[in-house]
Amino acid sequence: MPAEAKPTSPPLTERQEARRRRILHASAQLASRGGFDAVQMREVAEAAGVALGTLYRYFPSKIHLLVATMQDQLGHMHTTLRKRPPAGDAAAERVAETLMRAFRALQREPHLADAMVRALTFADRSVSPEVDTVSRQTTLIILDAMGLEDPTPQQLSAVRVIEHTWHSALITWLSGRASIAQVKIDIETVCRLIDLTDPGPASGSGRASGH
Numbered sequence: 001m002p003a004e005a006k007p008t009s010p011p012l013t014e015r016q017e018a019r020r021r022r023i024l025h026a027s028a029q030l031a032s033r034g035g036f037d038a039v040q041m042r043e044v045a046e047a048a049g050v051a052l053g054t055l056y057r058y059f060p061s062k063i064h065l066l067v068a069t070m071q072d073q074l075g076h077m078h079t080t081l082r083k084r085p086p087a088g089d090a091a092a093e094r095v096a097e098t099l100m101r102a103f104r105a106l107q108r109e110p111h112l113a114d115a116m117v118r119a120l121t122f123a124d125r126s127v128s129p130e131v132d133t134v135s136r137q138t139t140l141i142i143l144d145a146m147g148l149e150d151p152t153p154q155q156l157s158a159v160r161v162i163e164h165t166w167h168s169a170l171i172t173w174l175s176g177r178a179s180i181a182q183v184k185i186d187i188e189t190v191c192r193l194i195d196l197t198d199p200g201p202a203s204g205s206g207r208a209s210g211h
Helices: 014-034 041-048 052-058 062-083 091-107 110-122 125-146 153-174 180-190
Strands: none
Touching: 014 041, 014 052, 014 062, 014 110, 041 052, 041 062, 062 091, 062 110, 062 125, 091 110, 091 125, 091 153, 091 180, 110 153, 125 153, 153 180
């Protein structure tokens, strides 16, 4: 970002953070029941117990709100995954297991998943910071599963391709064009890229390297 970009917003107070959590919860609840179209700003404001103007100060549009909802959902997933990390010996195996667990969590709430993915698809440049945060969260989930703290550029490139495939698999499943079995095959296939970018133990960038 250029130096003249607008400054980062100050951190939210405890009361503001609680209000934001209520808004995100209301958004997720409405989306879970009726998908993208069910998330109307006025209904979200009413469900969260905030004025409509207040809601727009937090989230300038429905797209901002739903992308932030995905950010929130990924945060919860990441916490759960850290408490119960994947157990496989190979990094590719652990990442595939992690992404399928995240996928199944979204599968349990198909209307919510559809709403969040549609928002990501519709997001324009004004939503770039929120979309970037979603991408960073997904990257961190994958790197945690790999056991990497200091990935090489090649490994980060592989992670990006894995992210793109996971997102695409989610879209094709939501649209009824792919089964869960096919999604699993695609995820396991793309995760093999991890083996191709592993520089080996000599580089010191393997799992739990202790840096």
